[in-house]
Amino acid sequence: MVGFDLDLTLVDSRPGVAAVLRELNVRTGASVDVDLVISRLGPPLRVELANWFPTHQVDDAVALYRSLYPQLAVARSPALPGAHEAVAAARADGGVAVVISAKIAPLVQLHLDHLGLTVDAVAGDRFGDGKSQAMADHGVRAYVGDHVADMAAAQAAGALGIGVATGPCTANELRGAGATVVLPGLVDLPGWLIRG
Known part of the structure; x- marks a missing residue:
């Protein structure tokens, strides 16, 4: 997951x-x-x-x-490079992908539908402890995020924190917040999942 x-x-x-x-x-x-x-x-x-x-x-x-x-907002917001491939890699071989976001679930779903990103579940309006709880509720083993709060939430949930340096936080900040690994972006995630 x-x-x-x-x-x-x-x-x-x-x-x-x-x-x-x-x-x-x-x-x-x-x-x-x-x-x-x-x-x-x-x-x-x-x-x-x-x-x-x-x-x-x-x-x-x-x-x-x-x-x-x-x-x-929705039509103006493109998928980041590698997003489709990363989600597909997470769902390969019976895997499950869930989006856990601070954004409310209906708005998350609008983005996913607009971009053709298929996931198995959405948990919206979650941040900090709320993200950790959603990870626990969905059995998330690895969480991919761009923010130090994402890495702290993953660590609190006992999940691997996979930082992507595509947001406001630097690779060093993500590592300092508990990221197990920091990737330049989602393009590198499928290969990491196979190796990891």
């Missing part, structure tokens, strides 16, 4: 997230620094938006963001 993060692991969601945030700024009059946000994707949406909206407006901002996301 192999688990995958979504954003900046399977999907380059930066163009889509940027488009949604720009529209959020227009509609709310907020001053979200779009470039800063997309440079540090990983933590939950609510946590990020709390940096830009007063506490009493965060829930409304999250709801608006999520309502805009399907139309503005």
Whole structure:
């Protein structure tokens, strides 16, 4: 059983997230620094938006963001190189692939459907301990992610952390957070799975 993060692991969601945030700024009059946000994707949406909206407006901002996301983000967010091959390798010979993401499950599924990525399960709205619990619930033995929090969650779940240096965290940061191995990207994952 192999688990995958979504954003900046399977999907380059930066163009889509940027488009949604720009529209959020227009509609709310907020001053979200779009470039800063997309440079540090990983933590939950609510946590990020709390940096830009007063506490009493965060829930409304999250709801608006999520309502805009399907139309503005999905088509703008390409699969990262090797994503299809990595998922196929995880599912080969009776293997199972699950996506465990901080993004809510319906939005995760929109990306997967749009890109033709077939997985066996999706666990959304998970970060930190929530990702660890989802790994345990699904029997994940190895988790592939781009963020230090992904590697810490894998370690807490007793899973191998496979870091991919395609997101905001460096290879050294991923190793420092507990990654068993760090790969430049998903293109290298099928070969590693065969050897590992």
